[in-house]
Amino acid sequence: MSARPIHALLLAAALAAGCGPASPSVGGAGAAAASDTAGADSTRPDSGPAAPSAAAEAAASTGDSAALVPLALRAKGSATAPVTVYEMSDFQCPFCRRHALETFPVLEKEFVETGKVRWVFLNFPITEIHPNATPAAEFSLCAAREGRFWPAHDLLFRQQQVWAKAANPVPLLTGYIDSIGASPERMLACLRDPSTNAALRHDAEGAARAGARSTPSFYIEGGLMVGAYPPEVFRRVLDSVHAAKTRR
Numbered sequence: 001m002s003a004r005p006i007h008a009l010l011l012a013a014a015l016a017a018g019c020g021p022a023s024p025s026v027g028g029a030g031a032a033a034a035s036d037t038a039g040a041d042s043t044r045p046d047s048g049p050a051a052p053s054a055a056a057e058a059a060a061s062t063g064d065s066a067a068l069v070p071l072a073l074r075a076k077g078s079a080t081a082p083v084t085v086y087e088m089s090d091f092q093c094p095f096c097r098r099h100a101l102e103t104f105p106v107l108e109k110e111f112v113e114t115g116k117v118r119w120v121f122l123n124f125p126i127t128e129i130h131p132n133a134t135p136a137a138e139f140s141l142c143a144a145r146e147g148r149f150w151p152a153h154d155l156l157f158r159q160q161q162v163w164a165k166a167a168n169p170v171p172l173l174t175g176y177i178d179s180i181g182a183s184p185e186r187m188l189a190c191l192r193d194p195s196t197n198a199a200l201r202h203d204a205e206g207a208a209r210a211g212a213r214s215t216p217s218f219y220i221e222g223g224l225m226v227g228a229y230p231p232e233v234f235r236r237v238l239d240s241v242h243a244a245k246t247r248r
Contacts, residue, residue: 020214092130142190
């Protein structure tokens with residue numbers, strides 16, 4: 001699927017805001033050489049970056065595949081949906097929060113629940129400006145291993161203004177375990193396990209290979225959409241891509 005239809009639609013839209021420093025990193029290691037693209041939109045052709053799923057698999061080939069948290073545990077919608085959207089996000093990014101709480105519920109109802117789109121979440125913490133993004137992302141991955149990713153996702157964004165300001169967010173985050181319906185014992189063990197940070201690195205590397213340089217970014221069938229756009233912009237893009245993918 002060419003990125004051109006997406007690009008044409010984005011040209012008519014206002015620039016969207018996003019979070020993007022000079023160099024996103026995970027746990028102190030650079031995840032990508034990123035440009036400062038906050039407030040910009042962009043697209044990439046099929047011959048450019050790989051889809052995040054393929055990029056994550058490629059990243060895993062250089063490490064312990066057991067450390068991975070399968071994307072299926074962070075996905076909503078039918079696996080046979082004609083369109084897949086990979087959201088690359090940072091739990092401490094305020095623009096990601098706006099997308100999660102205001103825009104995604106609309107898209108979920110119109111596109112995910114109707115079988116048109118499968119939505120997959122990847123962590124891309126930008127620790128240069130969001131020091132608490134890594135523990136939040138690790139919390140989400142441990143929740144995913146418990147089958148509770150989406151309750152954790154929603155709670156982390158709803159409570160972002162609380163834990164994001166903490167000098168040490170870990171006690172606050174672990175205090176959310178009961179609220180998401182996960183096992184305290186398994187969650188705490190997972191958070192202590194070094195493989196959780198390794199899984200996070202795989203996420204970030206996959207997102208970077210897909211072209212993400214700021215958050216939120218969305219890889220949509222070969223095109224990269226960057227920024228927290230309102231539902232009406234996503235609606236035009238997803239309707240166009242869905243029509244192209246299902247055209248006989």
